[in-house]
Amino acid sequence: MKILALETSCDETSAAVVKDGPSTSLGASTEILSNLVASQVEFHKKYGGIVPEIASRKHIEVINPIIKEALEKARINLKDLDAVAVTYGPGLVGSLLVGICAAKAIAYSLGIPIIGVNHLEGHIYANFIPKSSNNPIPQFPFVCLIVSGGHTLLVLVRDHGKFEVLGRTRDDAAGEAFDKVARFLRLGYPGGPIIDKLAKEGNPKAIPFTRPMLEQGYDFSFSGIKTAVVNLVTQHTKHETRDIVASFQQAVVDVLVEKAIRAAKKHKCKNIALAGGVSANSLLRKDLETKANMHKIKVHIPPKELCTDNAAMVGCAGYYHLKQKRVSDLKLPAVASLRIV
Secondary structure, eight states: OEEEEEEOSSSEEEEEEEEEOOOBTTBOOEEEEEEEEEEOHHHHGGGTSOOHHHHHHHHHHHHHHHHHHHHHHHTOOGGGOSEEEEEEESSOHHHHHHHHHHHHHHHHHHTOOEEEEEHHHHHHHGGGSOOBTTBOOOOSSEEEEEEOSSOEEEEEEEETTEEEEEEEBSSSOHHHHHHHHHHHTTOOSSHHHHHHHHHTTSOTTSSOOOOTTTTSTTOBOOHHHHHHHHHHHHTTOOOOHHHHHHHHHHHHHHHHHHHHHHHHHHTTOSEEEEESGGGGOHHHHHHHHHHHHHTTOEEEOOOGGGTSSOHHHHHHHHHHHHHTTOOOOTTOOOOTTOOOO
């Protein structure tokens, strides 16, 4: 079974080919034959954030060449495909439409199924691409912490296609807070990697930022801590920038880690999966693994290239959809505010 997958939900144009992988003790898995990502960071950097109109235009320019290259790298032709998987939400509607239209054209011309995949589900399924025998796919049920520029939520994954949202952000997503703090401090864009790097030089205990909503259920709120950084700097603080970002990052990570572990213990899960662009953050990875290990909880973290938006994760989710005969039709819409449940 070979699936072409497309991901164009935001500012990255990605195409991948996945196929049946080796069977594991936990069931079937997928194997990546190709996974290409064309980033638009350089086009949006001067604006300090993503410009939707620019994003959709760049997707149009790149989508056909990247599909061609993904097929070539996988050493297959269009006629070898069994299905096409594509992200249909959430995301920027103009960007989503580019990928969806390409997927529909291919599915229609070849007479093969089209599979609509929720972008958030795709991030979860980045953990279902086996990395090694020592780090297998997560065992059901497990808690997944999805952290990205547009989303922050805790999901209880009971089985394939069976999700329960335990908590989500009430305002800014964690990645959004990183970008806004970096922009305010004039550090550049995207803010997450910049803050992660600079924070390693700073003191995370220099400023005692409040941990927002730490003891209040599983929802998140990061706009307050972002405002706390702004207020601190506008008061002509003598703190060094590296200490400010280190303290800010530590506060955000503390909340994410504490709530993920608490949710896993509450629902008696022996596994926590990390997903989304912010899961590439080195402090989040380290602290989650360290503290989860204290509770004998195994942490699953995708390789960094599968943390950010990519089509391989969409193809993996599409593979499990196809195995359960859950396919879409050519009326598949773009749903900008699509939820996972």
